[in-house]
Amino acid sequence: MSFVPIRKILDGCCEDQKVALRGWVYRKREGKQTVFLIIRDSSGIIQCPVKKESKAWSQAEKVTIESSLTLEGTVKKDTRAPGGWEIVTEKISIIGLAELFPITKSQSEEFLRDVRHLWLRSRRMNLVMKVRSEVQRFTHEFFKRQEFVEVSPPMFITSACEGGSTLFGLKYFDQNMYLTQSAQLYLEILIYSLEKVYCVAPSFRAEKSRTIRHLTEYWHIEAEQAFADMKDLMLLEEELMAYICRRTVESCKREFEELAADISKLASVKTPFPKITYTEAIEKLNAKQFKIEWGDDLGYEEEKALADNFGKPFFIHDYPKQIQAFYCKTPKDNPQLAMSTDMLVPRIGEISTGGAREDDKEKLVARLKEMGLREKDYDWYIDLRRYGTVPHVGFGMGLERLLTWMLDLENIIDAIPFPRTVRRFYP
Amino acid sequence: MSFVPIRKILDGCCEDQKVALRGWVYRKREGKQTVFLIIRDSSGIIQCPVKKESKAWSQAEKVTIESSLTLEGTVKKDTRAPGGWEIVTEKISIIGLAELFPITKSQSEEFLRDVRHLWLRSRRMNLVMKVRSEVQRFTHEFFKRQEFVEVSPPMFITSACEGGSTLFGLKYFDQNMYLTQSAQLYLEILIYSLEKVYCVAPSFRAEKSRTIRHLTEYWHIEAEQAFADMKDLMLLEEELMAYICRRTVESCKREFEELAADISKLASVKTPFPKITYTEAIEKLNAKQFKIEWGDDLGYEEEKALADNFGKPFFIHDYPKQIQAFYCKTPKDNPQLAMSTDMLVPRIGEISTGGAREDDKEKLVARLKEMGLREKDYDWYIDLRRYGTVPHVGFGMGLERLLTWMLDLENIIDAIPFPRTVRRFYP
Numbered sequence: 001m002s003f004v005p006i007r008k009i010l011d012g013c014c015e016d017q018k019v020a021l022r023g024w025v026y027r028k029r030e031g032k033q034t035v036f037l038i039i040r041d042s043s044g045i046i047q048c049p050v051k052k053e054s055k056a057w058s059q060a061e062k063v064t065i066e067s068s069l070t071l072e073g074t075v076k077k078d079t080r081a082p083g084g085w086e087i088v089t090e091k092i093s094i095i096g097l098a099e100l101f102p103i104t105k106s107q108s109e110e111f112l113r114d115v116r117h118l119w120l121r122s123r124r125m126n127l128v129m130k131v132r133s134e135v136q137r138f139t140h141e142f143f144k145r146q147e148f149v150e151v152s153p154p155m156f157i158t159s160a161c162e163g164g165s166t167l168f169g170l171k172y173f174d175q176n177m178y179l180t181q182s183a184q185l186y187l188e189i190l191i192y193s194l195e196k197v198y199c200v201a202p203s204f205r206a207e208k209s210r211t212i213r214h215l216t217e218y219w220h221i222e223a224e225q226a227f228a229d230m231k232d233l234m235l236l237e238e239e240l241m242a243y244i245c246r247r248t249v250e251s252c253k254r255e256f257e258e259l260a261a262d263i264s265k266l267a268s269v270k271t272p273f274p275k276i277t278y279t280e281a282i283e284k285l286n287a288k289q290f291k292i293e294w295g296d297d298l299g300y301e302e303e304k305a306l307a308d309n310f311g312k313p314f315f316i317h318d319y320p321k322q323i324q325a326f327y328c329k330t331p332k333d334n335p336q337l338a339m340s341t342d343m344l345v346p347r348i349g350e351i352s353t354g355g356a357r358e359d360d361k362e363k364l365v366a367r368l369k370e371m372g373l374r375e376k377d378y379d380w381y382i383d384l385r386r387y388g389t390v391p392h393v394g395f396g397m398g399l400e401r402l403l404t405w406m407l408d409l410e411n412i413i414d415a416i417p418f419p420r421t422v423r424r425f426y427p
Numbered sequence: 428m429s430f431v432p433i434r435k436i437l438d439g440c441c442e443d444q445k446v447a448l449r450g451w452v453y454r455k456r457e458g459k460q461t462v463f464l465i466i467r468d469s470s471g472i473i474q475c476p477v478k479k480e481s482k483a484w485s486q487a488e489k490v491t492i493e494s495s496l497t498l499e500g501t502v503k504k505d506t507r508a509p510g511g512w513e514i515v516t517e518k519i520s521i522i523g524l525a526e527l528f529p530i531t532k533s534q535s536e537e538f539l540r541d542v543r544h545l546w547l548r549s550r551r552m553n554l555v556m557k558v559r560s561e562v563q564r565f566t567h568e569f570f571k572r573q574e575f576v577e578v579s580p581p582m583f584i585t586s587a588c589e590g591g592s593t594l595f596g597l598k599y600f601d602q603n604m605y606l607t608q609s610a611q612l613y614l615e616i617l618i619y620s621l622e623k624v625y626c627v628a629p630s631f632r633a634e635k636s637r638t639i640r641h642l643t644e645y646w647h648i649e650a651e652q653a654f655a656d657m658k659d660l661m662l663l664e665e666e667l668m669a670y671i672c673r674r675t676v677e678s679c680k681r682e683f684e685e686l687a688a689d690i691s692k693l694a695s696v697k698t699p700f701p702k703i704t705y706t707e708a709i710e711k712l713n714a715k716q717f718k719i720e721w722g723d724d725l726g727y728e729e730e731k732a733l734a735d736n737f738g739k740p741f742f743i744h745d746y747p748k749q750i751q752a753f754y755c756k757t758p759k760d761n762p763q764l765a766m767s768t769d770m771l772v773p774r775i776g777e778i779s780t781g782g783a784r785e786d787d788k789e790k791l792v793a794r795l796k797e798m799g800l801r802e803k804d805y806d807w808y809i810d811l812r813r814y815g816t817v818p819h820v821g822f823g824m825g826l827e828r829l830l831t832w833m834l835d836l837e838n839i840i841d842a843i844p845f846p847r848t849v850r851r852f853y854p
Contacts, residue, residue: 003654022654024619024815025815041622042576042620042621042622042623066814066815067815068815068816068817095815095816095817095818096786096812096814096815096816096817098813098814098815099813099814101814115807115810117616117807117810117811118810118814120616120617120619120620121619121620122620125620126620126621129576129578129617129620129621130576130621132577132578132579133576133577133578136577137567137571137577140564140567144564149469149556149557149560150559150560150563150564151556151559151560151844152559152629152646152843152844153844153845154644154844154845154847155582155606155629155631155644156643156644156847156852158852158853158854168597168598168599169597169598170595170596170597170598170606171595171596171597172595172643172852173633173635173849175852177852179582179597186844186845186854189544189547189844189854190547190556190844192451192547192548193469193547193548193549193552193553193556194469194553194556194557195468195469196469201629202579202582202628202629204582206600208600216583216599217581217582217583219579227430227449359523380544380853380854383542383544383545384544385523386525386526387493387523387525387526387528387545388451388452388493388494388495388522388523388525389495389522389523390495390522390523391522416579417578417579417580417581417613417616417617418580418581418613420581420583422600425583425585425599425602425604426585426807427585427613427616427807
C-alpha cells in the first residue's frame with residue numbers, strides 16, 4: 001500500500017479518489033452519527049469523518065488522541081472542512097494506541113516546556129522546525145554561491161575567545177578545557193589556507209540571562225574572509241540576510257501563513273541596509289530620553305529602541321574600542337574606535353556581530369597586554385600575524401535569533417527543538 | 428585591481444595576458460639571474476619567476492616563505508613549470524612579511540601536529556578540507572532529495588544514551604550534565620512530528636582509545652525515519668554512501684589527483700551493498716584463524732579483516748542482543764538477536780551503526796531493567812512508545828571515518844581541521 005502525504009491531498013491531487021494515509025490522531029470530535037478525526041502527518045493535517053455505518057466505526061470510537069494509525073477513504077472537496085478537503089473514512093488500522101495524552105487545549109507555557117518531547121508534535125513546532133531546516137539550507141546555499149568553504153570548528157578549546165567569564169569549563173581527561181563560544185579565532189586560522197570560510201555549528205555561553213533572546217547552547221553562523229574590509233563585511237552580511245529572506249519567502253509561504261507570521265517583512269528586506277555609527281546611535285538614544293553616554297555598552301533596551309525605530313535590519317558600526325574585544329582593529333584616523341559592526345533587527349536587537357580583525361602583530365600584542373590578557377595564551381593566534389598576515393574580517397550570527405525575528409516568535413526557545421537555558425535543559 | 432584565482436590560470440584562462448594574483452609564498456628558490464617563487468592562494472599553486480632585470484627583483488629577494496603579497500605579471504605556458512603554467516613577474520607588493528616559518532621540508536608528524544594552525548596552510552590540508560566541505564554539502568543534498576528535515580540535536584544532555592562510561596560530564600550552573608554522544612534519542616522524538624529527520628552535528632566520546640580511527644570530538648551524520656524497517660534502513664544508508672561517492676567523483680577529481688588518492692574506489696561504489704549476518708561474520712573470521720565466539724563483540728582487527736576481504740563498503744546485520752544497546756528491537760522469530768546493522772569499509776572497519784528501535788513500551792521497559800538502567804532516567808524516551816508509537820529505524824555515521832576511507836588518510840586526525848584526541852587538543 002502506498003501512502004499519500006496529507007499536503008498533496010490538500011493541494012488537490014486526489015479528488016474523489018481512494019487514498020491511504022499514515023499518521024497520528026491530532027483531534028477527535030465524537031457525534032452520534034459521525035466521529036471526526038483530524039489526522040496529522042509530517043506534511044499537514046486533514047479532517048477524516050467516520051460515519052456510523054462505516055467499517056471503520058469501531059476503530060474510530062476506540063482510537064485516542066496521538067494514536068498512530070493507517071487510514072483509507074475517499075477524498076472529497078468540502079468547503080466546511082479545515083483546508084477545504086476531507087477523507088470519508090472506510091478503514092482504520094491502529095498502529096500504536098496512545099494512553100491519555102497529557103497535552104490538552106489550554107495548557108501553560110511552563111507545562112509545554114516540561115513535555116517538550118511531546119509538544120514538538122504540535123503543528124506549530126512542526127512548522128517552525130521546517131522553516132529552521134530551510135534557513136539552514138539557504139545559509140549553506142548562499143555561502144556556496146559566494147565560494148566560501150564550509151569548515152568545522154572545534155567545540156573543545158583550551159583558551160577563551162573573549163575572556164572567560166561566560167565559558168563552560170569541563171574536565172578533559174587530566175586537562176581543564178572549555179566549550180567554545182565562537183569559532184572566530186579558528187576560522188581566522190583557516191583563511192590562511194582557504195581564504196573564505198564559514199561554519200554553522202554550536203556555540204555555548206554560560207550566561208545567567210533570562211531573556212527572550214538568550215540560550216546557553218545555540219547554533220552560530222560564522223564566517224571569516226581574507227583580503228577584505230568593513231565594506232566587504234557589511235555587504236556579505238546584508239547579502240546573506242537578503243538571500244535567506246528571499247529564499248524563505250519563496251519556499252516557506254505556507255508555513256508562514258499557517259503560523260500567522262508576517263512574511264511581507266521578509267519580502268521587504270533589500271540591500272543596502274541602513275548603517276549608522278555608534279556615535280549616531282548614542283545621539284538618537286539621548287534624543288529618545290535614554291540616558292546613555294558615549295562609551296557605554298548598548299543593552300537590550302537600547303538596541304530594541306533603535307531597531308524598532310528602523311523597523312528592519314540595519315547596522316551599527318564603529319564602536320568605542322573600550323567596549324570591544326582585544327582582536328578588533330582600530331581605524332588609522334581614530335584610535336578610540338574599533339572597526340566592528342552589529343546587525344540589529346526589530347524586537348530582538350543584535351543578531352550578528354563582526355568586524356575587522358587586528359592584523360598587525362605589535363598592535364595585537366599591545367592590546368592583549370592593555371586588556372590584562374596573557375600573550376602566551378594567544379600564542380598560536382599571534383602566529384597568524386607573524387607569518388603572512390592579511391587584512392581580514394568576519395562575523396557571527398545567531399541562527400535562533402534570526403529565526404525568532406523571521407517567524408515573530410515570542411521567545412527564542414521556540415527556534416530550536418531542545419532549548420537549553422539557565423532553567424531549562426530537559427529533555 | 429581584480430585578482431585572478433590561480434586555479435583559473437592553471438585552467439588556461441589567461442595565456443599571454445597580464446594578471447594580478449594575491450596569496451602567500453609557498454616555496455622560494457634563488458638563482459643568480461632568477462628567483463623562483465611558488466605562490467599559493469586558496470585555489471592552487473603556481474610558479475612565478477622573477478628575473479634580475481624585473482622591477483620586482485628587490486621584493487622577490489626580500490620576501491620570505493609564507494609572506495603574503497600581491498603580484499603582477501604575464502601568464503606563460505611552460506611545460507617545465509609545475510601545472511604547465513607560470514607567471515613572469517613584473518611587480519610584487521608585500522602585504523605581510525613573514526618571520527622565519529617554522530615548518531620546513533622534512534618535519535616529524537608530531538611537530539606538524541604541534542603547529543596545526545600553520546600546517547593547515549599546506550596544500551595537502553587545503554585539499555582535504557575542500558573535499559570535506561563538499562562531502563558535507565552532498566550529505567545535505569542527499570537528505571533534502573529524500574525529503575528529510577534537518578534538525579539540531581542538543582549538545583547538553585541530562586542522561587546517557589548508551590550508558591555513561593564514555594561521556595564527558597560538566598557542571599551546568601548547579602546541575603551535572605553531559606555532552607551528547609549521539610543525537611539518536613532526540614531524533615526519535617522528532618520523527619513523531621517530522622517523520623524523517625537528520626543532522627550533521629558534533630558528538631563527543633571520552634574514550635582513551637589511541638587509534639587511527641578515534642576522535643573525542645567528531646561530526647556525526649545521523650538520521651531517523653518513522654514507519655520504516657531494516658530493509659529501508661540499509662537502503663537509505665547505501666544510497667547515501669553511493670550518492671556521496673558519485674557526487675565527490677564528479678566534483679573533487681582534481682583534489683583526489685593532487686592528493687594522489689584513489690578516486691576509482693569511489694566510482695565503483697554501487698548499490699546494493701553486500702550484506703552478511705553477524706553469524707556469517709563469525710564463521711568467516713574463524714575460517715581466517717581468528718578465535719572468536721558467537722556473542723563476542725567485533726574489535727578493530729576483526730572488522731578490518733572482514734572489510735579488507737570485501738574490498739568495499741558492506742553491512743553486517745543481526746547482532747547478538749547481548750552486545751547491543753537497550754533500545755534495539757528484537758526480531759520476532761529470534762529473541763537472541765538485535766535488529767542492528769553496521770556499515771564497514773576497508774582499512775577503517777565500522778563507519779556507521781544503526782538499527783530498528785524497540786517500539787513496544789513493555790519490551791523497552793523490560794530491556795532497561797534487564798540492563799540495570801533506571802526507568803525514570805528514560806521517562807521521556809518511554810513516552811514516545813506510550814503515545815502513538817510507530818516502527819522506526821535510524822543510524823549514525825562518523826563523518827571523519829567516512830573521509831578517512833574516501834581520501835585514503837593514514838589517520839583520522841587529518842579529516843578534521845582541529846582534531847581532539849586523548850593527547851591532542853591544541854590549538
